Amino acid sequence: MIVGLTGGIASGKSTAVELFSKLDTPFVDADVVAREVVEPGTPALGSIVNRFGEQILTSEGHLNRAALREIIFSDTSHKHWLEQLLHPLIRESMLSQLEAFNAPYVLLVAPLLFENKLETLCAKTVTLDIPEHIQLERACNRDGSSEATIQSIITSQIPRKDRLEKADFILDNSRDEAYLATQVTALHHLLLLQAQL
Ligand SMILES: CC(C)(COP(=O)(O)OP(=O)(O)OC[C@H]1O[C@@H](n2cnc3c(N)ncnc32)[C@H](O)[C@@H]1O)[C@@H](O)C(=O)NCCC(=O)NCCS
Ligand SMILES: Nc1ncnc2c1ncn2[C@@H]1O[C@H](COP(=O)(O)OP(=O)(O)OP(=O)(O)O)[C@@H](O)[C@H]1O
DSSP, X not given: OEEEEEOSTTSSHHHHHHHHHHTTOOEEEHHHHHHHTTSTTOHHHHXXXXXXOGGGBOTTXXXXXXXXXXXXXXXXXXXXXXXXXXXXXXXXXXHHHHHTOOSSOEEEEOTTTTTTTGGXXXXXXXXXXXXXXXXXXXXXXXXXXXXXXXXXXXXXXXXXXXHHHHOSEEEEOSSOHHHHHHHHHHHHHHHHHHHHO
């Protein structure tokens, strides 16, 4: 059974995945796959350099992710171009990785789960929810990005209320990590039961 896990930027997807992993739940994370498909030497990185020039690379020849983040969240035409290039590669890789697992349920972790209609692949979906002001605070603290950049990312994603309406389950991550852990444990046992049905 595939379970989709989503949430806006800095909602706590990676934190929740660590908790699910401690409960032996396998997962595939779109953000991780998005890094794999642009590793040095990949055709996708070549396409990105062709479009944006060598300055999009670090001195070691890796994608300068912060630079590309600034570009795509300030120019929707570049954002759409990058998504057209990477989303099919990310989806294909995630599906092949998911098929390799043998477990009652597996997590498909994607910030754009609903935007990219990945919920059609999932038996159930889980949304990590936090108020926007906490999202901004945590993202800025973690990434060192400006509030303006984080706000532009938040605005480019579906609204919080849509993500809540579409999900089968909601994890409230507005409090401390212990509170999140309690919810993850309870949901894990419910999903194990549902996987047996
Ligand atoms: C622009 C990039 C290089 C910035 O890399 P960086 O390491 O700074 O951020 P990271 O990849 O960890 O993403 C951080 C968060 O940004 C948000 N985000 C990423 N891509 C997008 C997007 N296309 N649209 C909206 N939000 C996005 C998500 O909340 C994500 O969790 C990177 O986000 C990227 O390649 N994005 C395009 C691919 C994509 O859409 N990934 C999301 C897969 S569902
Ligand atoms: N309950 C919590 N209390 C305090 N800080 C938290 C909590 N959950 C997550 N964080 C912190 O908030 C930041 C964002 O969390 P995390 O990286 O798990 O979010 P994410 O959804 O994976 O982010 P992204 O969308 O960028 O991939 C991290 O610095 C993390 O340590």
